[in-house]
Amino acid sequence: MKRLRALAACALILNCMRAFGGAEQSRVATATEEFNPQRFEFAIESGYLFGAINPPASYQIGAEFLTARVRWGVVRSDSWFRGYHQFYVSAVLEPIFRGIENHYFGFNLGMRYNFVQPGSRLVPYISGGVGAGAIDSHPEVPGGQGQDFTFNILSAAGISYNVNDHWKIDVGALYQHLSNGGQTDPNPSVNLFGPQVG
Template sequence: MKILSLLCLLTIPALAGEPARHASDTWELTLESGYLWNVGNNTDIDYEIIPTQLTLRSPVVWTLWEDEAGAKIVVRNRFSALFEAITHGPEDTYIGLAGAPSVEYWFPSQKTSVYFSIGGGFGWTNSSGGDQGLGQDFTFNWFTQLGIRQKITENVSLLAGPYFIHHSNLGLTDPNPGIDAFGFTVGCAWTF
């Protein structure tokens, strides 16, 4: 009887399951799209772009701050595949990769967060070769994104926010026009 009692006590933690993890302690895959308009004066072309991003966020890399109520500020890694349809401009498409940290403030409910990313990468387009279009197919990108994430189920969230992207060739061609585009993205995220 003592052995049975001891076995029951040892299995209680296993029956209770794994302790609940914070939402930021999981991998997250997001799919976002939106619309961007040319801003600035890098080119006279009024570019319009439909950006689509497939983004993978890692579990927390650093916790910068946390309180007893469950609010916290964390940093996660972010890697994105960029697919852009250029609806107004001499180029048609852009395909690229970008990486950045994702700095996130999670509210105590652990269902809502605000995030910010700034980073960049590289990609390819079908350049026009004109004076105001991108001067070559290989380009670099730089982006910044601010957004809000709201969990709607345990593993699914909705995201939305403003988004800015810059495309250029870092002076590898002359002239060296670039694209500065600003707008918004909306999307869905899955955690695993």
């Protein structure tokens, strides 16, 4: 008798699920099958960058970014090039923990490419961009930036993990170059490498 009641309850639940369309599928699954990625993303990203090739000062910078990304085209292919482009705009806010200057504020415009494989939540990416900003320069200190106005170049590579329809986690490596583009002589530049999460 107990088995009959259990079977009847299961049959009722299955019929209700069929009648009302079943459980809603996750957009992560349908995005990889139909391949229609999100059109807009907003990201908060953070990194810790270490200076390289920066004589005479060694730099350590906390890289903080507020980034908006807009999908710029989809590559539908059966190869590993399958993916989509994104145009991005980032606000750059960087405290300088070790180095001659104390902070850097700016913006960066660039492109990102996401390599999407069917059925995978892991999405490798590469990105690069250019921008400008202001640093609290100390031109009287050898090796310091010669003026407040500087250009920046950013490039990154990493992997995104799609947690669900609305959230994803990025982990990667970041390169940043700060320079005033030869507007002062000498023109010291800052080259930084480090990890980034977002």
